[in-house]
Amino acid sequence: RIRPEVIPAEEINVTFEDIGALDDIKESLQELVMLPLRRPDLFTGGLLKPCRGILLFGPPGTGKTMLAKAIAREAGASFINVSMSTITSKWFGEDEKNVRALFTLASKVSPTIIFVDEVDSMLGQRTRVGEHEAMRKIKNEFMSHWDGLMTKPGERILVLAATNRPFDLDEAIIRRFERRIMVGLPGVENREKILKTLLAKEKVDENLDYKELSMMTEGYTGSDLKNLCTTAAYRPVRELIQQERIKDTAKW
């Protein structure tokens, strides 16, 4: 049986420092994730129940996956990334058993963050017409293990999920995510922070006007800004290649 990949905390290659802006979200995650995973003994029930489900929602490319990885690293938690596509492609035919194995594994390597990317495709509308029987089983199995966590206060497992389509999730699922955090498009000030973070370790023209660039990039996500910077970084390389080509042709 193929096991989902576990990334131990110390091997996670994203830190909070790599993420520009999103300060409030980082803070909320720290509060919601760190303590319950590190000190479950403080969460004795009643109002102090550990949070078992957090949903990050918002447009693609706004840093949801990065946030999930960085918080796992900070919390010293193992990171297991699952999505419907990994489950169906790798696990087809043994779906339910594998969902069970996922939770057993998560417990073994705990504290653990199970990150469900594109959660809408895995745990979306329960009664969708024509829904594949296998998908329904995966969903039910996942939910029953997840619910099981609520009754085990000492278990240090948290489900963190991301979606671009929160409206495709039904009530029952939304309710299980005790906290839902919107990761929206960055405004002008946050675009400036993201650009500064992305370029922090690069050689940059000292005349670069970050303010102007952030004003010019309205509607860009963090991922779009990253692409913009990568494209810009290629420019001198492209120019060099062009010059070498001219030199080569001159030889002929």
Ligand code: ATP
């Ligand atoms: P999707 O919904 O498509 O999975 P996502 O919201 O999970 O997107 P990420 O995968 O976290 O987005 O971000 C994509 C890439 O964009 C990151 O690898 C990173 O390079 C860049 N990026 C996004 N947001 C930020 C940010 N706030 N600071 C720095 N880089 C960012």
